[in-house]
Amino acid sequence: xxxxxxxxxxxxxxxxxxxxxxxxxxxxxxxxxxxxxxxxxxxxxxxxxxxxxxxxxxxxxxxxxxxxxxxxxxxxxxxxxxxxxxxxxxxxxxxxxxxxxxxxxxxxxxxxxxxxxxxxxxxxxxxxxxxxxxxxxxxxxxxxxxxxxxxxxxxxxxxxxxxxxxxxxxxxxxxxxxxxxxxxxxxxxxxxxxxxxxxxxxxxxxxxxxxxxxxxxxxxxxxxxxxxxxxxxxxxxxxxxxxxxx
Amino acid sequence: xxxxxxxxxxxxxxxxxxxxxxxxxxxxxxxxxxxxxxxxxxxxxxxxxxxxxxxxxxxxxxxxxxxxxxxxxxxxxxxxxxxxxxxxxxxxxxxxxxxxxxxxxxxxxxx
Numbered sequence: 001x002x003x004x005x006x007x008x009x010x011x012x013x014x015x016x017x018x019x020x021x022x023x024x025x026x027x028x029x030x031x032x033x034x035x036x037x038x039x040x041x042x043x044x045x046x047x048x049x050x051x052x053x054x055x056x057x058x059x060x061x062x063x064x065x066x067x068x069x070x071x072x073x074x075x076x077x078x079x080x081x082x083x084x085x086x087x088x089x090x091x092x093x094x095x096x097x098x099x100x101x102x103x104x105x106x107x108x109x110x111x112x113x114x115x116x117x118x119x120x121x122x123x124x125x126x127x128x129x130x131x132x133x134x135x136x137x138x139x140x141x142x143x144x145x146x147x148x149x150x151x152x153x154x155x156x157x158x159x160x161x162x163x164x165x166x167x168x169x170x171x172x173x174x175x176x177x178x179x180x181x182x183x184x185x186x187x188x189x190x191x192x193x194x195x196x197x198x199x200x201x202x203x204x205x206x207x208x209x210x211x212x213x214x215x216x217x218x219x220x221x222x223x224x225x226x227x228x229x230x231x232x233x234x235x236x237x238x239x240x241x242x243x244x245x246x
Numbered sequence: 247x248x249x250x251x252x253x254x255x256x257x258x259x260x261x262x263x264x265x266x267x268x269x270x271x272x273x274x275x276x277x278x279x280x281x282x283x284x285x286x287x288x289x290x291x292x293x294x295x296x297x298x299x300x301x302x303x304x305x306x307x308x309x310x311x312x313x314x315x316x317x318x319x320x321x322x323x324x325x326x327x328x329x330x331x332x333x334x335x336x337x338x339x340x341x342x343x344x345x346x347x348x349x350x351x352x353x354x355x356x357x
Contacts, residue, residue: 056289057317064314093317100319103265146262146320184263 001231004031004041006071006087008062013048013084013207020210021045023220024227033062036070043080043230044071046087048139048205058101058142059089068094078237080124080230081199082222085140088191088201097194097201098155099147101140105176105184109141114182116190116204117166120159123193124229125200129221133170136204136218138182143203145185145192152187163191163202250295250303251329256316257288291315292328300330 003026005017014030021028029041033051038044052061062068068090075081075096083091091097104110115133118126147155155161164172165181165188172188173180181188183203191202206219258264266287274282293310297303307325316323 056315060314060317100317102263102320105263105265107265107269144263144265148319 001227001234002027002029002039002041003227003230004029004038004044006031006033006044006046006067008033008049008051008065008067008090010051010053011047011049011086013086013205016205016207016210017045017047017084020207020219020223021227023210024223026227026230031067031070033065033067036066036073038070038074042234043082043226044074045207045226046071046081046083046090046201047207048085048087051086051090054086054089054142057093058086059091059093062090063094072096075194075199078196078198078233080226080233082125082226083199083201084205084207085138085143085203088203089142091199091201096199097192098151098160099145099189099192101142101203102144102146102184103142104140104182105144106182109139110143110182111139112137112182114138114190114204115166115168115170115180116163116202117170117172118163119161123159123162123197123200123225125162125193125222125225128225128228133166133168134204134206134218134221135209135216136206137208138204140183140203143183143185144176145183145187145189145203147186152189155189155192156187158195160192160195160197161187161189162193162200163204164188165190247296247298248300248303248330248332250297250300250327251331252293252295252303252307253326253328254291254293254307254311254315254323255288255326256291256311256321256323257286259320259322262320288321300327 003021005014007014018028089101118129167180174188176184193200206222209216209219267285271285295303295306311323
């Protein structure tokens with residue numbers, strides 16, 4: 001099975017994502033931003049970085065790139081798409097997941113290990129998670145999750161909140177100014193998915209915790225979830241859809 | 247055809263956290279400035295549209311502002327016409343010289 005990783009100008013976690021996929025036992029495929037062709041991949045990761053220099057707003061220039069035409073078509077057909085960090089920003093700007101990522105409330109670029117907790121273990125992106133806290137790195141200047149109150153209520157009611165920043169005891173870091181909430185995200189939201197459940201984004205970097213030699217393989221719980229879900233979808237729908245040809 | 251020069255001013259929506267504005271505000275005491283408040287930091291984009299009329303030009307800018315230059319979830323924008331000039335290229339003959347709209351007029355819209 002092949003899983004794609006989009007490479008934008010100034011992507012910088014693409015290699016980590018490609019490696020994590022290899023660790024998970026699938027064939028990683030680079031998807032260049034200038035082509036809408038997804039080369040028959042079974043799932044797509046939008047990696048971390050600073051696509052197009054994060055000019056204008058993080059993720060917005062990437063939204064209009066040719067590859068995102070392919071990714072949007074793939075997502076519309078139910079294809080699994082995971083956006084990590086800058087990839088989450090791209091998905092939010094593309095309106096493929098709800099909400100927006102604002103500048104960190106702390107006025108700082110946040111680069112450290114945080115604890116997050118999967119809110120549910122039955123999603124395509126968390127099904128292989130243990131349910132315990134994931135100790136996982138973040139590295140972003142614009143990760144403060146924002147949506148209006150009505151949208152936040154909808155997200156919670158629909159089970160679209162996938163991850164929250166939590167304290168060491170596992171309680172959600174709901175106060176946007178507490179240290180366990182590294183960027184001031186509303187309701188401590190670290191990751192969400194779309195209503196259909198096949199497109200998800202999160203600010204933390206699971207692909208950077210993919211092997212014990214890197215300090216932890218906590219992140220593989222999420223990468224494996226994606227791979228298992230993609231394989232299951234392939235089995236149900238036949239060969240991978242060649243997305244983005246239109 | 248005429249050329250229309252616009253400015254698109256983008257600001258965080260009222261009520262949306264603006265850490266940049268807050269950072270500026272928090273630094274004001276270092277300048278011994280004590281009577282400035284409610285600082286909001288946004289961005290200004292200037293661009294030129296070539297079109298047959300100001301209405302057509304404005305439609306282009308408005309679509310761009312909504313779709314790309316701002317994120318309507320978190321930002322508002324206002325469009326100001328800076329300058330309008332008729333293009334010499336398309337009008338070899340005289341008579342097409344009347345530039346539409348007074349320079350500096352502000353045809354502002356708010357989203």
